[in-house]
């Protein structure tokens with residue numbers, strides 16, 4: 001009889017986290033008459049971004065937060081976006097600002113991110129927050145990597161001493177995730193497009209995290225028996241009959257037979273990203289109003 005990995009149910013874990021955040025938000029409203037607010041800036045009509053932005057707005061409302069969506073046409077100039085960001089930096093009702101990426105090609109995304117007040121940067125992408133993460137200071141952390149660590153901790157408990165291999169070195173996922181896992185006392189390897197013998201590198205992992213964007217790159221035979229596999233990849237592939245389906249960076253059907261734990265796509269990392277965005281918004285609201293987040297949420301539990 002072949003063994004099967006335990007599926008890490010990101011949907012359920014994210015729902016749990018959102019419920020905890022909602023309770024904290026309600027308590028904050030009662031005690032301080034504060035309602036955290038998230039402003040989302042969407043430039044252009046990218047269909048995937050439209051879906052993400054809609055979901056973010058809905059989940060904000062469900063968590064008892066205010067959301068302000070600013071939709072701008074694709075041809076909007078950089079100066080106009082910068083002006084909007086400056087206004088949001090000053091707006092008292094806005095605790096968190098998220099500029100949905102990717103931005104249209106004529107916009108310098110770094111220039112826009114640099115303009116966001118680091119204490120409102122709920123995507124955790126500002127260089128100040130990247131520096132705070134590297135140097136072990138308090139700050140807003142990128143949502144997807146934080147979600148990955150939560151899922152790994154949910155499956156494995158204490159991560160200390162584990163060999164963690166991250167495939168992918170983007171500023172959005174791979175690099176901040178490496179730092180977060182170092183903070184968990186893992187031994188961290190970052191693999192990337194120039195890594196030699198990727199299969200062997202992956203095979204050394206107790207915790208294997210794929211954030212590549214190449215459908216089913218990681219095969220089941222690359223996974224060490226019993227390892228925990230977190231699949232960040234979201235790849236839209238042709239499912240036939242004019243339909244598309246989502247698959248990850250890991251070949252799920254083979255990896256599930258070798259791994260000890262594995263996240264599905266969809267329903268793994270994706271839901272955690274938005275839940276962590278809400279958590280960051282709550283965190284930013286606490287900073288904004290000089291309140292201790294720990295008085296609302298048991299941070300040791302998440």
Ligand code: NAD
Pocket residue numbers: 144167168169170171172173174191192193194195198211212213214217232233234235269270271273
């Ligand atoms: P990216 O394109 O910025 O980075 C991809 C990384 O993969 C690069 O560092 C590159 O070196 C590495 N890479 C590319 N080809 C490789 C190969 N053949 N072998 C080894 N490494 C290789 O992508 P990203 O923004 O980090 O996103 C990665 C994936 O995660 C994408 O599928 C994206 O859609 C997904 N993603 C999901 C979420 C979520 O919430 N679930 C959030 C962010 C990104």
